[in-house]
Amino acid sequence: MANSDSNSIVALPSRLFFSALSAFVAFLRPLLPHILPLLVYLSFIPLVLFFSASAGWIVWRNVAVGxxxxxxxxxxxxxxxxxxxxxxxxxxxxxxxxxxxxxxxxxxxxxxxxxxxxxxxxxxxxxxxxxxxxxxxxxxxxxxxxxxxxxxxxxxxxxxxxxxxxxxxxxxxxxxxxxxxxxxxxxxxxxxxxxxxxxxxxxxxxxxxxxxxxTRLPLLSALISSIAFLIVSSIIVGVCILPLAFRHAATQPKLAQVDIQPLPAISNSSSDDSESVEEKPLVQRRRSRPSSRTAIKTEDTSTTVLPPQTVPQGPLRRRRSKLVDPVSSDSES
Structure with a gap:
């Protein structure tokens, strides 16, 4: 029992540490896209200062002297x-x-x-x-x-x-x-x-x-070259790194709007469904009208058809043709 209590007492600080670490990581996770480019930019500052001082020293070292x-x-x-x-x-x-x-x-x-x-x-x-x-x-x-x-x-x-x-x-x-x-x-x-x-x-x-x-002003020339190198390198590093942070900050509101959009999307879909439900009978009604019209048309056509006339029974009379043969006409005369 004493060993288990001692082990639990020893493990308690480690648990607290890991829990605090996990809470800290969870706190920094949403801020990390904004902080990371800035941290990278700040990490470059000592390097830029070192190279600027080296540039000034090189200029001062290579100045021609007697x-x-x-x-x-x-x-x-x-x-x-x-x-x-x-x-x-x-x-x-x-x-x-x-x-x-x-x-x-x-x-x-x-x-x-x-x-x-x-x-x-x-x-x-x-x-x-x-x-x-x-x-x-x-x-x-x-x-x-x-x-x-x-x-x-x-x-x-x-x-x-x-x-x-x-x-x-x-x-x-x-x-x-x-x-x-x-x-x-x-x-x-x-x-x-x-x-x-x-x-x-x-x-x-x-x-x-x-x-x-x-050669007349070696110290001033070295100082000017160091400052010029510092300014140029800082501008280059800033142009390469800082836009990443601003780009992420500019895209972040758009992502928030995308997260908020599902609620109105559901209501819109329900309204669309209701509208579609309401429109379906109309479509069916519209579709049903042509069929009734065709039925009416068929009924009209069926009622307008007259029955065939009955041919009277009796001897058939032959109609005289208008073209008369001249030979036949002479014989008749």
Whole structure:
């Protein structure tokens, strides 16, 4: 007995739960056609927000920015100092101003070299040459005021390319600094090289067209793109989902009228039956009239028929014909 009571006590909450659940389901069943499209639309809102934020981040991430690649010049190979470097990922259609920046020591030996050449070759990873250019440069002693000392390091900038678009994202640069004759015409005709502390290749974004607006205002451009994506996607989701709810709401009154129609239909049928019952004798009467008429007609025709006349008995007289034979007439005369 104790076990059965305990089992019933344990089963009571589950029964209450299932009964409450069934009552809740019964309550929601008529409302479900109206609520379901709205719930689906609301479930799409987090997804739309996520994709909108992703769109803004992608725009901000892909905005072209300036870059700087360090160069490590190689000396002692019998050729002018050179360096190979892989440039940062570029925007393929973005234009850049590319220049070489050198930091050289403030030495008279560097000033004595005079003019030197800088060669830049851009190629793809598959060793396809995109462009190659050579530009001259020269070191000039800086101007120093009488109350200050000369700087130990001089920065030299050599412009190479102006408003150049590589057309690819991954570019390999080869830079050569110096003269190929090694300045053998100077002094004792011994080879000389330019002393360089650090070297780097720099790219500056050229603002041009709509892309230039995006590069000038990257954060604002990302925000605008995110809001635009949010509005467009919300409109698309609303146009695809919300009409289902309104369509069901518009058809619901028609269904209610169909449910109410059986009562007047029964009364109409009964009235129709009564009318049909009342009309049936009329139809029969109308049908019976032609038969009476035909009977009357037959009686009239039967009464109007005269009896045949009796032929009087006696000798028959022969009627003389009007056509007389001439021969017979002469004989009679």
């Amino acid at each position: 870059w700087q690649a360090p160069l490590y010049l190689q000396y002692g190979d019998g050729v002018p100092p050179y360096a190979l470097a892989t440039l940062p990922a570029l925007v393929a259609q973005q234009r850049y101003d590319i220049s070489l920046q050198l930091q050289v020591p403030n030495l008279d030996a560097n000033y004595a070299l005079g003019n030197f050449m800088t060669t830049l070759t851009l190629s793809t990873r598959s060793n396809k040459t995109l462009t190659s250019i050579r530009r001259p440069a020269i070191l000039v002693p800086p101007r120093v005021a009488f109350y200050s000392s000369a700087p130990a390091v001089i920065t030299v900038e050599v412009p190479l390319l102006t408003a150049y678009a590589a057309g690819v994202s991954h570019v390999v640069a080869t830079v050569e600094v110096g003269r190929r004759d090694n300045w053998k015409s100077l002094g004792n005709e011994q080879g000389r090289e330019l002393s360089v502390i650090t070297a780097s290749l720099r790219g500056v974004v050229v603002h041009h067209g709509i892309r230039g607006l995006v």
